[in-house]
Each structure stands twice: as C-alpha cells, then as structure tokens.
Amino acid sequence: MTEHAALVQGEAVPRDRVDALLKAVPARDRETRPESLARAERQRRRWATQVVVTDELARRACADRGLKPPSQVSPAQVLAVAETDVADLGSIVAAALAHSPAARVLLAELEREQHVPxxxxxxxxxxxxxxxxxxxxxxxxxxxxxxxAEADFLQYEDVRGGIVRELRRAGGRRAFFDWLDRARAGVVYAHGHEHPGDPSHPDHEHRH
Structure with missing residues (x-):
C-alpha cells in the first residue's frame, strides 16, 4: 500500500495526514449495512484527502506570496463548520478553511486584493x-x-462600507475557487484517495 495520499508537484502528501483528519472528524453517516458503511468510509477518505490537499496547496501558495500563516493546528482542533458555509462553499472548501490556517490566510489575502468599483x-x-x-x-x-418613500431607506453613505466588504468577500471567494481549480489540476491521487466526484471510480458522487 502506498504511503502517500497524493502527489503535489511530485512531492508526497503522506496518508498519515488524511488518517489524522479522519480520526478527528467523526463520521456523520449512519449506515448499518456493511457494504453501505464501506462505501461511506471510502467516500469519507476521499473527502478528507481533498481537505488535506487543499491545505497543502494553500501552504505552498502562501509561501509563494510571502505570507506567513499561523502554526498549523492539530486535526483535533478543527473548527466547527457552519452549515451556511457548507451551503455557500461546499463541504470540502468549508472544511478546508476550518482546518487550514494557510487556506484562511490565502482567502483573506485574495479578499484584500479585490477592487470594488x-x-x-x-x-x-x-x-x-x-x-x-x-x-x-x-x-x-x-x-x-x-x-x-426615500426616508424609509438607510442612506447610501451609511451602508456603503458594508456593501464594499460584502462584495470584496464575494470576490475573494470566487478568486479562491479559481485558484483552487488551477492549483489542484496537476495533483495526482493515490488509489482510494481520488476526488469523491471523480467518475473514474465506480462509487463516485458529486457532493462537495
């Protein structure tokens, strides 16, 4: 069995990092049939691999940009993921941002770079x-x-700052997704660690 979950620019991402995340994040599936439970666990491993790979890619992106994320937390300290974030971002990106200081720093930098006309x-x-x-x-x-009437509305000058922050945040998220799509295009996954939605494996599902 391979000791890596994926190769990023030819460098191994150890399976231990995926195993540690799986151990820290309890399964939400309540399957009882052995075949269903096995499938759920296979998909959970693929999901966790995506979270870990996103963290690895974000670390590299931060290094390239001269950004210094805070020290990596242990997987047991993964922040709670809000359901609204899952709905807005998908479960993989929402969990990656909760798990990875580097991903959060990169997202914040991308938000700062947004110009809002x-x-x-x-x-x-x-x-x-x-x-x-x-x-x-x-x-x-x-x-x-x-x-x-016009008096029924908050004045533009009073809400402008909040609108700018919201638009910058939305633009930063779009930039983060664009970056992630490009960054993981060249990642090579070990067998059993493919993307959960990869149609090349028989029990894929396109759930983010």
Whole structure:
C-alpha cells in the first residue's frame, strides 16, 4: 500500500495526514449495512484527502506570496463548520478553511486584493433595496418595491462600507475557487484517495 495520499508537484502528501483528519472528524453517516458503511468510509477518505490537499496547496501558495500563516493546528482542533458555509462553499472548501490556517490566510489575502468599483457598490444598493429599509420601515411592513418613500431607506453613505466588504468577500471567494481549480489540476491521487466526484471510480458522487 502506498504511503502517500497524493502527489503535489511530485512531492508526497503522506496518508498519515488524511488518517489524522479522519480520526478527528467523526463520521456523520449512519449506515448499518456493511457494504453501505464501506462505501461511506471510502467516500469519507476521499473527502478528507481533498481537505488535506487543499491545505497543502494553500501552504505552498502562501509561501509563494510571502505570507506567513499561523502554526498549523492539530486535526483535533478543527473548527466547527457552519452549515451556511457548507451551503455557500461546499463541504470540502468549508472544511478546508476550518482546518487550514494557510487556506484562511490565502482567502483573506485574495479578499484584500479585490477592487470594488464605486459603480458596483451603487448598483448593489439600487438592486437590493429590501436589504436597506430602516428599522422603523421594517416595523411598519413597508414594501421596498412599491410605495416606500426615500426616508424609509438607510442612506447610501451609511451602508456603503458594508456593501464594499460584502462584495470584496464575494470576490475573494470566487478568486479562491479559481485558484483552487488551477492549483489542484496537476495533483495526482493515490488509489482510494481520488476526488469523491471523480467518475473514474465506480462509487463516485458529486457532493462537495
């Protein structure tokens, strides 16, 4: 049996890192039939490999950019993953960001690099008027798209900073996904550690 889970630029990512993550993150599947349990465990190992590989790729990206992530936590200290993050990011990326200080530092850097044009901020404010009703208007049940007065809305200057942060955050996440797609294109996985959605293995499933 190979001692590595994957090769990143020809360098081995040890299976021990995947095993440690699996040990720290309890299985959520409640399968009882042996064949179903075995399949669930195979998919869980592939999922954990993606999390570990993402961490490895992020470490390398941080080194290339001169970024210094905090010390790596042990797998047992993996942060709780919010269901909203799973919905927004997919389970692999959400878990990788919880598990990997390097991934979080890289994402923060990508967010800082985002340029948000003033026109985009104005456009967001104009298209999402329902998000900017004043508390008083909300209590009165004002319809933001019909019959609302200008005084029923928070002023643009008061909410501009929050909109910029939200748009920068969304842009950073898109940049992170783009980076990850490119970075893992050349990763070679050992048998049993392929992506859970890789159609080359018979029990694949496209769940992120």
């Amino acid at each position: 003033e026109a985009a901020v104005h456009d967001y404010y104009d298209r999402n008027r329902d998000r900017f009703l004043t508390p008083q208007a909300l209590r009165r049940g004002v319809d933001p798209f019909g019959g609302a």
